[in-house]
Amino acid sequence: MITKESLIKNFQKTPSKYWKVKMFDENGFTRKQCPKCKKFFWSAGKETCGDTSCEDYGFIGANAAKKRFGYIEMWKEFEKFFSRNSHYSMPRYPVVSRWRPDLFFTIASIQDFQRLDAGGLTFEYPADRLVVPQVCLRFPDIPNVGVTGKHHTSFIMAGQHAFGYPKTGYWKDRCMELNFEFLTEVMGIDKSELTYVEDLWAMPDMSEFGLCLETFSKGLELVNSVFTEFCVKNNKVARLPIKIIDVGWGLERLTWFSQGVPTSYDATFGKVTDHLKGLIDYDEALFLKYASYAGSLNVDEVKDLGLARSIIAKKIGVNETLLKKKVAPLQAIYSIADHTKTLLYAISDGGLPSNVGGGYNLRVILRRALSFIDEMNLKIGLPEVCAMHAEFLHPLDTKLMENLVDVEKIISFETDRFVSSRAKASRIIEVIVNQKVDIDGDKMVKLYESQGITPEMIKNAAAKRNVEIKMPENFYETLSKKHMGHKDEEKKFGHDLSKIRPTKVLYYDGVKNFRARILKVFDGKNIVLDRTGFYPTSGGQIHDIGKINGLDVVKVEKYNNVIVHTVDGKYKGPKAVKGAVDWERREQLMKNHTATHIVNAAARTVLGNHVNQAGAEKVVDKARLDITHYKALTDEEVDKIEEVANRIVAGKIRVNKMVMTRTEAERAYGSMIYQGGAVPSANIRVVEIPGYDVEACGGTHCDFTGDVKAIKILRTERIQDGLVRLEFAAGSKAWEDLKRKEALLKLSAEVFNVPVDQLPSTAHRFFDEWKEKDKVIGKLNAEVAFLKAEILRGKIRDNKLFHILPYNREQLIEVAEAMAADHPKLLVVLAGINGEIIGKRGAQSEENVGQIVSDICGKCGGSGGGSASFAQGRGELAKIRSVFAEMGF
Numbered sequence: 001m002i003t004k005e006s007l008i009k010n011f012q013k014t015p016s017k018y019w020k021v022k023m024f025d026e027n028g029f030t031r032k033q034c035p036k037c038k039k040f041f042w043s044a045g046k047e048t049c050g051d052t053s054c055e056d057y058g059f060i061g062a063n064a065a066k067k068r069f070g071y072i073e074m075w076k077e078f079e080k081f082f083s084r085n086s087h088y089s090m091p092r093y094p095v096v097s098r099w100r101p102d103l104f105f106t107i108a109s110i111q112d113f114q115r116l117d118a119g120g121l122t123f124e125y126p127a128d129r130l131v132v133p134q135v136c137l138r139f140p141d142i143p144n145v146g147v148t149g150k151h152h153t154s155f156i157m158a159g160q161h162a163f164g165y166p167k168t169g170y171w172k173d174r175c176m177e178l179n180f181e182f183l184t185e186v187m188g189i190d191k192s193e194l195t196y197v198e199d200l201w202a203m204p205d206m207s208e209f210g211l212c213l214e215t216f217s218k219g220l221e222l223v224n225s226v227f228t229e230f231c232v233k234n235n236k237v238a239r240l241p242i243k244i245i246d247v248g249w250g251l252e253r254l255t256w257f258s259q260g261v262p263t264s265y266d267a268t269f270g271k272v273t274d275h276l277k278g279l280i281d282y283d284e285a286l287f288l289k290y291a292s293y294a295g296s297l298n299v300d301e302v303k304d305l306g307l308a309r310s311i312i313a314k315k316i317g318v319n320e321t322l323l324k325k326k327v328a329p330l331q332a333i334y335s336i337a338d339h340t341k342t343l344l345y346a347i348s349d350g351g352l353p354s355n356v357g358g359g360y361n362l363r364v365i366l367r368r369a370l371s372f373i374d375e376m377n378l379k380i381g382l383p384e385v386c387a388m389h390a391e392f393l394h395p396l397d398t399k400l401m402e403n404l405v406d407v408e409k410i411i412s413f414e415t416d417r418f419v420s421s422r423a424k425a426s427r428i429i430e431v432i433v434n435q436k437v438d439i440d441g442d443k444m445v446k447l448y449e450s451q452g453i454t455p456e457m458i459k460n461a462a463a464k465r466n467v468e469i470k471m472p473e474n475f476y477e478t479l480s481k482k483h484m485g486h487k488d489e490e491k492k493f494g495h496d497l498s499k500i501r502p503t504k505v506l507y508y509d510g511v512k513n514f515r516a517r518i519l520k521v522f523d524g525k526n527i528v529l530d531r532t533g534f535y536p537t538s539g540g541q542i543h544d545i546g547k548i549n550g551l552d553v554v555k556v557e558k559y560n561n562v563i564v565h566t567v568d569g570k571y572k573g574p575k576a577v578k579g580a581v582d583w584e585r586r587e588q589l590m591k592n593h594t595a596t597h598i599v600n601a602a603a604r605t606v607l608g609n610h611v612n613q614a615g616a617e618k619v620v621d622k623a624r625l626d627i628t629h630y631k632a633l634t635d636e637e638v639d640k641i642e643e644v645a646n647r648i649v650a651g652k653i654r655v656n657k658m659v660m661t662r663t664e665a666e667r668a669y670g671s672m673i674y675q676g677g678a679v680p681s682a683n684i685r686v687v688e689i690p691g692y693d694v695e696a697c698g699g700t701h702c703d704f705t706g707d708v709k710a711i712k713i714l715r716t717e718r719i720q721d722g723l724v725r726l727e728f729a730a731g732s733k734a735w736e737d738l739k740r741k742e743a744l745l746k747l748s749a750e751v752f753n754v755p756v757d758q759l760p761s762t763a764h765r766f767f768d769e770w771k772e773k774d775k776v777i778g779k780l781n782a783e784v785a786f787l788k789a790e791i792l793r794g795k796i797r798d799n800k801l802f803h804i805l806p807y808n809r810e811q812l813i814e815v816a817e818a819m820a821a822d823h824p825k826l827l828v829v830l831a832g833i834n835g836e837i838i839g840k841r842g843a844q845s846e847e848n849v850g851q852i853v854s855d856i857c858g859k860c861g862g863s864g865g866g867s868a869s870f871a872q873g874r875g876e877l878a879k880i881r882s883v884f885a886e887m888g889f
């Protein structure tokens with residue numbers, strides 16, 4: 001099996017072929033092997049490789065560069081240098097990675113140009129030579145933040161990229177020439193202080209890799225130059241069709257190196273660190289000595305952090321206890337500064353702290369920052385720190401100030417939740433400390449997810465009582481890796497379609513009747529045509545129905561570029577067919593789909609720019625839209641969204657529908673076009689309601705917003721952490737709902753024997769009486785759920801449970817959540833006697849609950865779905881019993 005290590009060993013048999021560049025010969029650099037770590041490197045005098053593990057920071061307190069560059073000034077100098085050398089300077093992409101469906105966040109600048117196309121990775125770029133100040137988010141480094149002086153959860157990777165050599169771009173010699181010129185001429189670093197370490201960068205699956213040269217100076221890595229040109233196919237090394245220069249310059253590190261201040265946080269957070277330092281007892285002279293050795297405290301590389309800190313204490317001549325006491329407050333404020341900057345960028349770009357997906361990591365750092373504020377008794381709030389960051393970064397990114405109000409609202413809401421749960425958390429921590437309970441990784445995850453308890457909270461409580469409690473060392477790394485990305489399961493047909501040519505699409509042209517030829521029939525009823533006017537289920541819009549040569553079309557699905565029509569009965573007719581679409585049904589679906597775009601735009605207008613589409617479904621009677629929002633909607637907010645939506649309808653705005661290349665669309669509209677998900681195609685269909693909404697969307701839509709006629713929001717609910725669902729009707733279905741409700745009002749007035757205008761006061765009186773009784777019922781339901789979860793424990797098999805209970809939907813959810821909380825690896829699917837189905841998984845389960853519930857509902861004559869962690873639906877009870885029995889339950 002080919003590994004990174006085996007590749008490096010093989011390439012190093014001929015190092016001059018792979019790592020040597022002209023610049024080395026021209027400037028007297030020779031190849032050496034580090035006596036400490038044994039890595040090979042190139043230098044013009046130094047005898048060690050210069051990595052932090054082999055050399056202490058030598059730039060702190062020194063004049064390592066020709067001047068002290070400010071953080072924003074450093075980017076301007078970098079941009080000016082590369083623009084002068086024929087590079088296009090482009091704006092950053094968002095930190096929420098909507099164009100890469102397998103990743104929640106942007107983790108490197110090269111990711112800006114990566115696209116998934118038919119299962120493979122392709123590259124799209126606006127210029128063949130470019131630079132970009134890409135903000136990147138990485139959460140595995142959380143424990144190192146504030147400790148080493150160099151680790152951040154968000155940082156600007158000054159990306160330097162070139163594509164397409166030898167036709168365009170450039171390759172190793174020119175890349176390293178530019179590298180050397182910038183470091184020695186712009187920054188003024190003496191060449192004798194530079195080392196270039198040989199290494200190799202690779203994707204985890206070896207789908208692409210390249211040799212790289214890591215540039216160090218005085219113990220700090222400044223830049224990593226990757227030359228991507230290889231891949232592994234059939235366990236053999238092969239060349240990629242394109243050569244890529246992928247250079248990641250650490251803007252924080254370049255600035256820090258030039259300033260020589262104790263940490264990169266001091267160099268790059270502007271007045272934020274100065275303000276926070278004013279809240280603690282700061283011994284600057286002591287910390288300056290300590291900072292030179294802090295790079296050796298990387299928790300990923302040091303087995304005994306306490307021993308490493310003890311060694312540093314001896315080196316600088318202070319008591320270890322005193323050192324820890326003096327350093328801890330600084331590490332805390334550096335972490336607060338880092339975490340708030342990350343939250344500012346993430347929320348500004350549409351991310352939300354939550355317990356699902358990438359929001360999980362945002363909530364982790366938010367609560368960690370709040371824990372430090374509590375621990376150090378700091379008189380400051382996170383919104384205040386965010387505001388300072390936004391002001392400092394304004395010359396580089398004006399969007400941060402624009403979104404500050406939304407950021408402050410969301411963080412304040414999360415802070416209130418944290419504070420309200422703190423009393424309960426304190427009681428649990430007190431029990432842990434009193435009983436000296438050691439905490440393993442699973443238990444820590446459960447404490448965090450169920451009670452919001454962080455490792456720092458337990459450590460601090462234990463330290464106050466001089467109690468030693470074993471804690472998991474890699475908690476944050478394990479937690480963050482689970483929530484850095486996700487993978488959607490590909491829809492499968494069951495037959496090989498690879499040799500069938502793509503189906504020509506007619507449904508965007510308003511075709512009601514059409515002629516076509518049959519290319520293939522599977523199982524007598526699944527028909528593939530050469531062209532079709534039938535829309536397949538896609539993007540949340542249900543398929544068309546109609547007839548093919550008189551047979552009812554009951555289902556239409558698309559598999560890659562081939563559309564399969566399922567008919568009711570066996571098809572035995574000729575190859576030439578006539579197709580007829582049920583146009584009345586299609587028109588209603590078009591109205592509902594267009595209404596979905598309108599409601600999405602209205603929700604963003606009313607609630608804020610953090611609102612994004614997280615899911616949607618458009619059926620005939622109604623549509624639903626799941627949006628990202630941090631709390632349940634109020635009646636006033638719902639009314640306002642409906643009002644704005646109908647204002648857009650009344651505007652009779654033309655709905656623009658355009659096919660564009662992905663590059664053109666992104667350049668014109670940005671990555672917001674991927675609200676409905678990334679599109680795995682070089683050409684995409686863009687739907688725009690000018691001034692309100694623009695999305696990449698393959699659905700069918702009206703030509704004008706006025707064609708929708710009216711929109712009525714039927715109901716809303718908070719379906720999971722950070723997600724709110726709106727159900728609504730459009731067109732005649734909206735009017736039908738209004739008439740139905742008017743009839744209900746009259747009937748209700750008759751039941752209460754009061755006029756319609758007295759219904760509100762009468763209902764309030766009955767509601768108050770019911771509410772008191774409901775409180776009692778709610779408590780009883782919670783107790784029943786807990787007891788039932790205990791009873792069902794014995795029915796779990798292979799970390800799975802499928803069971804029917806005589807409960808309603810709310811009760812099923814309570815039982816499922818209770819079981820998932822107690823069994824981290826569990827998949828639980830419960831059904832009620834009315835056919836409701838609820839699915840939930842524990843924190844450590846890898847099961848896709850949404851897919852499982854959807855499949856069960858489909859087999860049981862219903863429909864359903866949801867996220868990978870929670871889903872719901874409905875089916876016929878008799879069929880549910882049968883399906884559960886087939887599973888052995």
